[in-house]
Amino acid sequence: MDCSPLSASSKAVAIEILVHGAQSRTRLANRMGLSAATLTRLVRPLLEAGVLVESDAVRTPGRGRSSLPLDVVPDRYRFIGVKLTTESIYAVVTDLRAKILEREVVAIRSLRVPDVVAAVSAIVDVFQSHSDLPVDAVGVTVGGQVEAGEIVADSPFLNWHAVPFRALLREELGTPVHLDNDVVGLTQAQHWFGYGKGYENFALLTVGAGIGYGLVVNNTVVPTLVSPISHYPVDPAGPLCPLGHRGCMTAYLASDSIISAVSVGHGRLIGYDEVLEMAKADDPIASRVVSEAARALGRTASAISSLTGVELIILSGEGVHLAEVAQSSVEQGLIEYDVPRGPNSECVVRPMTFFEWARGAAAIAIQAEFPG
């Protein structure tokens, strides 16, 4: 995406429109605290570069000239987002607004680095063969610690250490590549295009094979380390996690923990989805495990609220369906330690598919190519 000759302020205007939709110059000026004159000037190069277009004039009730909403040209750009899991590669093609245009899953045959690079490359090729339009950038996200957008320093899921993944991908793919942690990507996507839109600060808590945590303060993603939340202590009298912590998030909420707790109770192997079904059907063991997990989730959300002061907490991840099954338990955990003033955070459950995570990867690419 060629936006080098654009000034930082112009880009800020484009991003405002990207995130908050088509707007007139006057409205943009008000929202961004700039004068109308400045806006005219900032918009001109964006129109010339074809980043923005003027839509048809819009009449507002009352007298006066109609306004000319400005909008980005989403189809002018195409991004690919790729999210790696241990089992599959989820990939999407999106426009500039991170709207998903195409999606694809392929099973992962091997977690060896060259195999994964080849598999990602294959998907990108497939997408590119579907259309004549070029892909502007590819975003890739993985669970685990990513250093400086270049190296997968440590991914317990993939069992990778110090892999210069971005360089390897760039060599293989023809397009620019951007790499980041998966939760960072999802958080960024939620902030710009999702449920966190319009919030200056919010937290994203995801539950699945692992626990994820993203934090936005002052409109900026805080680079929190990924690991510690997974073992956040909920109840020192709770169940044991593989690292030997009593009652930590992993012990309560990691899918393996839930599966094994219910399986042991019933003396047979029971899958995650089945656990939720059983809990819905009031199976006593499944109900207890699920409701305690939901309560742990609520308590952690409450702690996030207390310690960060965010206005919104989004609960998500594949495993968050348990929050729907045991909504009252989440609620209970949330308000258990409430103070008279009550929580200052709104807490919402928003299940997301892996394609949503892939969209997060695309958001990383969009952000990188469109630095605000």
Add this chain to the structure above:
Amino acid sequence: MDCSPLSASSKAVAIEILVHGAQSRTRLANRMGLSAATLTRLVRPLLEAGVLVESDAVRTPGRGRSSLPLDVVPDRYRFIGVKLTTESIYAVVTDLRAKILEREVVAIRSLRVPDVVAAVSAIVDVFQSHSDLPVDAVGVTVGGQVEAGEIVADSPFLNWHAVPFRALLREELGTPVHLDNDVVGLTQAQHWFGYGKGYENFALLTVGAGIGYGLVVNNTVVPTLVSPISHYPVDPAGPLCPLGHRGCMTAYLASDSIISAVSVGHGRLIGYDEVLEMAKADDPIASRVVSEAARALGRTASAISSLTGVELIILSGEGVHLAEVAQSSVEQGLIEYDVPRGPNSECVVRPMTFFEWARGAAAIAIQAEFPG
């Protein structure tokens, strides 16, 4: 403090020097990412206004012209900081660097608003009578929620609600007055002049009659609500707090909780300091209460680290001496739920007197008169 004709950038230079000490123009330019030319320009009005002075030339080994360090003129300005507690008013006179020049405590006779206003006014008058130099501004901090720097919305300690304290003080005092929450003031003071100096983000956790919590992210004090941390859940199997929470921070760490736990155990009223003495002397009841409180403190610090990603946690408040008595318990709480990578926060115990809090109030005045 008359700094209206100074530009925002000039003020930023002054604050850089205020916080990080005397520096040459070249060094300032490097640290602030500005050109040497710009620095010369920004410094001139500060020299003219008498905010800065050039010290004697300093030689650095090697050739070249000597540098002329620039420093603020601390004695040119005088601030008063006032911290209200239920029992006393702690007040200090400071210079621009928040260095304490004079200090004063007076017992509070009545918590009625007009009486407190009169008492604060009396202290300010006493300070002003000590010197011919005028006071530039007075900062006042209180425990409880302060709205927009104007109104004490709710202070359980003083039992005040919706008191327009700033307006009342301004009427009584001749000087500019600034009002804020006490923890916000202490946090700001620590960030600029204390142990948080040089950190982009850190947390301050104070223990005393109540629990306090201040958070700095991206060099900005996050306006977290004061209340929720007081009832942060540490261990759902712990002791009960007055609000009925099991094992919350207040239950473990509020001075009343500790006093009453030990007093009940021994069947007589025992003061806070005596509890610590007894714990040092291995009294079983006091030791248990103190070490559990210390462990709760460590666990909360660990949670702050996990959920905010700060680099530093400062433990303080009158009650933090228990962390010194039971250091190993704090440590235990900190690492209990550690992950392989370990905590990403340094955690330090820094006891502070109430005069330090008064200094925090002065910092509010300094910040308000010196907006960066």
Add this chain to the structure above:
DNA sequence: CGTTTATAATTTCTTTGTGAAAGTATTAAG
């Protein structure tokens, strides 16, 4: 000693970002 070299600070000039104010374009109401 002067000359060279290195560093600090300043001056001059230019670029860039911004707003104020005046002007143009467009629309509805009288």
Add this chain to the structure above:
DNA sequence: CTTAATACTTTCACAAAGAAATTATAAACG
């Protein structure tokens, strides 16, 4: 057709900041 209201543009002025050249100072070196 005039007036008023609103959207946008143009012109001008100003402020912030850097680049490059200039001055100031100090050590090293022949």
